[in-house]
Amino acid sequence: AELCDQGLDFDAGLEAVRAGTVFTTHTPVPAGIDRFDRELVARHFGPDAELPRMDVGRILALGMETYPGGEPNLFNMAVMGLRLAQRANGVSLLHGQVSREMFSGLWPGFDPEEVPITSVTNGVHAPTWVAPEVFRLGARQIGAQRTEDALTVGGSDRWDAVGDIPDQDVWELRRSLREQLVVEVRDRLRASWRQRGAGTAELGWIDGVLDPDVLTIGFARRVPSYKRLTLMLRDRDRLMDLLLHPERPIQIVVAGKAHPADDGGKRLVQELVRFADDPRVRHRIVFLPDYGMAMAQKLYPGCDIWLNNPLRPLEACGTSGMKAALNGCLNLSVLDGWWDEWFQPDFGWSIPTADGVGTDPDRRDDIEADALYELLEQRVTPRFYEQGQGGLPDRWIEMVRQTLTLLGPKVLAGRMVREYVERLYAPAAHAHRTMAPDVARELAEWKSRVRAQWHGVTVDHVETTAATTTAELGTTLGLRVHVGLGALGPDDVEIQAVSGRVDEEGRIADAATVPLKSVGGPDADGRWVYEGPLSLD
Incomplete structure (x- = not known):
């Protein structure tokens, strides 16, 4: 609300808040996470509430369980925390892993390993x-x-x-x-x-x-x-x-x-x-x-x-x-x-x-x-x-x-x-200082544009750059990828190659990602070419 009073719209204000926010999740037990009826939250916003200028729907969306198995009619405080924080962590190495799997539905299309939740193990006085x-x-x-x-x-x-x-x-x-x-x-x-x-x-x-x-x-x-x-x-x-x-x-x-x-x-x-x-x-x-x-x-x-x-x-x-x-x-x-x-x-x-x-x-x-x-x-x-x-x-x-x-x-x-200071709090403080109002607006506009145009991003063709296409463990495979970006440009995206062992269900486990470099484009069909090495370890 204070940021809106300073002239930022909801999206820009959200980016300003996220830059300096760290969220620590403390339990993998569902009963330990506060969840409230949406109406209990909604009554604090709207025309007759304490914060009348806030969009009730946008506020409620922050805590909505939009993932499979979630309850859309409940407001989940942990979900809100993760959506409001640029940095998040569990409280042990294993808890970080469990949390990435537990909340992976908030990042659809990402492997659990890519979910941006790290960990800092607790200590005692x-x-x-x-x-x-x-x-x-x-x-x-x-x-x-x-x-x-x-x-x-x-x-x-x-x-x-x-x-x-x-x-x-x-x-x-x-x-x-x-x-x-x-x-x-x-x-x-x-x-x-x-x-x-x-x-x-x-x-x-x-x-x-x-x-x-x-x-x-x-x-x-x-x-x-x-x-x-x-x-x-x-x-x-x-x-x-x-x-x-x-x-x-x-x-x-x-x-x-x-x-x-x-x-x-x-x-x-x-x-x-x-x-x-x-x-x-x-x-x-x-x-x-x-x-x-x-x-x-x-x-x-x-x-x-x-x-x-x-x-x-x-x-x-x-x-x-x-x-x-x-x-x-x-x-x-x-x-x-x-x-x-x-x-x-x-x-x-x-x-x-x-x-x-x-x-x-x-x-x-x-x-x-x-x-x-x-x-x-x-x-x-x-x-x-x-x-x-x-x-x-x-x-x-x-x-x-x-x-x-x-x-x-x-x-x-x-x-x-x-660990908290070096890995989370100091970077968050730096990000908060650099997130001036105009930077927040620019970031919010960029995210809005990417979301609106993301449907136009396609991976059209993948090939190797070597004379042989045989993939053997311990070797490095050269990749060439033809990508359609639609209305977006190379500065808007990062093209990655993902590798890892395949589990018995056919899924990539322990995935590792390698960024590929743009080497040309767009061609007559509007496609861009990316290349890079992929180590088969």
Whole structure:
């Protein structure tokens, strides 16, 4: 509206806004995207509304789901964001890929790889989430300034200093943090049972809940169904065997809360609570209600393993595992979100998944739960309890070091902000400064002209420039293309050659594009000639 007041029409104003706008999409879950009835939006425009000069139809078109399967009568906020932004991103490498496929209908005729949505992987604010004890150990061993720089500035050279900390100190720190978590859990569990109506005399068993020398697994987050809070319960006997193993037991701390309107999430919480209340295992598995930051700041440092088992690829990024990693907690996760991007077997475990194979949901949960149990039984618990010659779990401690050294610099908010500024915000700011009113008008007029004349663009003939037409892998093929541009000229278009392997459905996968150069035209038929090399890799 302000730009219209300055004399720009709707199209030119739109170009001015787009130049400086960055849109970040935060979820691949449809339920997480706001969609409203068109009339709720329309009432704010029109002759009697707050912005009477705006064209209601044009405004509504920005959020209209015009792609196959969309609901034209709904106003989609994410769709509007993508149409208003020249730059857009997901919040992990995998989420960027999922978003390109999810929103590809907004760019008809483009392959998903060409959809202009990139990614910047989330990061976390280390000073908020790193336990004071972790900071003090670093300060004592390598200096306070160097430790602070590692947590804020980042850089792998600073995190390499973790190698200077003796194994004994690392292990004593991990046990101390685990012991603090045990105390915290008992206090919170006692308060929770009192809220449920239990008397003090009934709660003596809580003094035996958790053990500071037992492998501790954390699972804490919101409880939408795709997070699969209860996947660990698929085979309860097998889980009980893990919890009650006479030599290598595990203990699990679960915290979370469901959205007030999410009945499915509430049922998952109830199912978990019923299992955790079983007198046979309640000293080994606990559920803590009212999950929030204060609780999380104790959970992340005190756990040895951070468990994450969402339905791949519905986790946009997930940051709880990052916060845990900054405290030396190892990740055990489905390859989704940030873990898909940065996982290495040196510092964690990946849970095999059955996504993309047409398995029904129940069968998929069974398969992935079985994979989780097997990892815990065969790889995780033996690694934790296995001791070296010095009586310490040397291989586990080395994984803690690798977690801090290799993941530490990557998961910082400082790295994330730097990427946003360099790749998105600074270019957007520059584009905004250069998008003067006359430039915006010129760009809007050019787009209008190209759209109006696009029907006249044709690819009439494609040939090779070599003596042979045989195409072999590893060779370079010369292409000559005859193109009709109608009322447009060479400056209005870019002619590209597209190549890639062909999948079993006959579609080009992992497409690569090469621009071709104009070498002549127009001929008597109005065609232009373009040429260029195409590498068949």
